[in-house]
Amino acid sequence: MARPIPAPPPVTRATLPSRETLSLFSMFVLLLICGCSQWGASPDRTGGVIGIQLPGTLPFRTYFVKYVRSPCQGPAPAGAQPATEVQYAMAKATWRDRVTTRQHILEAAALNFVAQGYRDARLAAVARSAGVSRSTLYEYYPGKEQLLIALNHQLIEVLVAQVRDTLESACSPLAGIRQWLQTGVEPEAIHRPLLKIIYADDVQPSLLLDREATRRSIRDAQKWVRRALRRGIDAGELREDLGIPETAHSLQNLHSLFTRQAVADYPLFDFGPDRGRTTIDIVLRGLKRPI
Known part of the structure; x- marks a missing residue:
């Protein structure tokens, strides 16, 4: 006599798969589809997209990170398979969403740091201003x-x-140095909020964590100042006995001092009614070649 087949257990909320299980299953299916694809899109150096044949074992994460780190522009590659166009559109949309979210967060952080001060600003307020959750x-x-x-x-x-x-677009090296120093005395309005944050006293200990980036930025800026000084010496506009590395370093320090004073709540000195032009003239006279 055949044994009766037991009735299945009743379907309850506890027996249904969890959201996490469904999400993992969906991710597995997506990885399987992308792994079987024979075509992909890869950004070239100019930010465009070129079609290349990818091995079937290429991890989807590698494919995705390329679009997070590089701008995707233009249509999908000509002659690409339909799956490629779908993948390309998904990657492009994801890249845009991540960049937009990241930028919104940074803008909200800048506004909160300026309004509340870095020490008193709260991440909850930043998230609320950016329109995102704290997670x-x-x-x-x-x-x-x-x-x-x-x-x-x-x-x-x-x-x-x-x-x-x-420095590169000025009519002469000396004119370029003058214009650049003037940007320290009168920073552009769009740069003032970030400058006010970075030059505040209470953020300096935290910026020590990023000391290498600051050193690299100083080296990059001084590279262009040294180029301008060299052009000025070669053109006979600047003194031949200038020490280019030392002069570039001093000019960079002077520009930083001007900028700190321009955005400080309690500046140590006043630039005067001519907004620092006399001070800059004195510096440039020391650079000019005697007639």
Whole structure:
């Protein structure tokens, strides 16, 4: 006599798969699909996208990180398989979302650091201002120090580009040095919030964690100052006996001093009614070649 088949247990909430299980299963299916794909998109040096044949064992994470770190522009490669267009669109959208979220967080952090001060600012307020949850904020930046370092990197990129563009586009090396020093006395309004944060006294201990980035930014900025000094000497505009490395270092220190004074709540001295032009003229007279 056949044994009766037992009835299945009743379906309850406890017997249903959890959300975590479903998420892991969905991720496994996605990895399987991407691993079987024969085509992919890889960013080239100019930020565009070129089609390359990828091995089936290429991890999806490697494919994804390329788009997080590199801008994706333009349509999918011509002749690409339909799966490639889907993957490309997903990666491009994900990259944009991550960049937008990261930028919103940094903007909110800058506003809160300026309004409350770095020491009194709270990550909960930063998350609220950025429109994200605290868990999302911690995913990008685990603490205030990481937010500060990210803002410091952003400012470094802007200031090094400013040195390069000012000195390289000026009509003469001496005019370029004058314009660059003037940006220290009168920083652009768009740069003032970040400058005010980075030059504040209470953030200096935290910035020691990122000392190498600061040193690298000084070296990069001085490289363009040395180029301008060399061009000025070769053109007969500047003194031939100038020590280029020492002069570049001194000019960089002077620019930093001007900037700190310009954004300080309690400056040590006043630039005067001419906004520091007389001070800059005195410095440039020491650089000019005697007639």
